[in-house]
Amino acid sequence: MWVVKIGGSLSRDPLLKRWLSELCDFGGGRVLIVPGGGGFADQVREHQAVWEFDDVAAHNMAVLAMAQHALLMQGVCRNLVIAATDAQILRAMHDGRVVVWAPLDMMRQEASMLTSWDVTSDSLAAWLANRLNAERLLIVKSCVIERSHDIARHSADGLLDRRFAELTRDAPYPVDLLSKNEWPRMRDLLLHAAVP
Known part of the structure; x- marks a missing residue:
């Protein structure tokens, strides 16, 4: 299983459709998409700044933001299956489908290590990859990736x-x-992995 986190910043980008199409064409039964919160999560941050509610409420609202993005993705690509539980x-995946995660089981009543803005959908993707013994974790961002930087540097740069670095430090899978714009690279990785 590959976990592919697609940044919420792609929710208004025409390339989102290309990513979803390529993943559905080449990732059936192997790919689990983790959606970022995007503009939906930005609304949570704005409302928390106004109303000053705690991070547990903000976390739950951000989880719902990810679920909204999951529904958006399925609306764009009807072949996706939305799933909330393991x-x-x-x-x-056993049925050969590409799954998009709606992390509703991540809702919390009390504070935990996950109920902080230090944990975004990037870390939730790593948490899920660890939980499900993923073979690979891909994080897709809207910006150019500086290849000379390691994960710790990327975290420091925001x-x-x-x-994220803590959750992937001892990961038995590669993190890409x-x-x-690198959807062809993702497709090549999937095709290469499919060769026996």
Whole structure:
């Protein structure tokens, strides 16, 4: 299983359709998409600044933002299957489908290590990859990726959140950062991995 996190910043980018199409064409039964929160999550940040509610409420709203982006993705690419639980994910993948995660089971009543803006959908993708024993983690961003920087540097620069390096430090899978224009590279990785 490959976990592919698609940044919420692509939610208004025409390339989103290309990414979803390529993943559906070449990733059936192997790809689990983690959607970023995008503009939906930006609204959460803005409302928290106005109303000063706690990070547990903000976390739950950000999870709903990711679920909204999942629904947007399925609206763009009807072949995607939305799944919220491990069992739903595994069932859809067993059926040869590409899954987009709506992380509603991440809702919280109390504060935890996940209920902070230090944890974004980047870290939730890494958390899910660890939980499901993924073979690979791809993080897709709208910006150009500086190849000479390591994960710690990308976190320090704000490209990745503060917890991502910790969650992937001992990962048994490769972590790839791709810019939005690198969908051919993602396709080549999937095709190469499919060769016995």
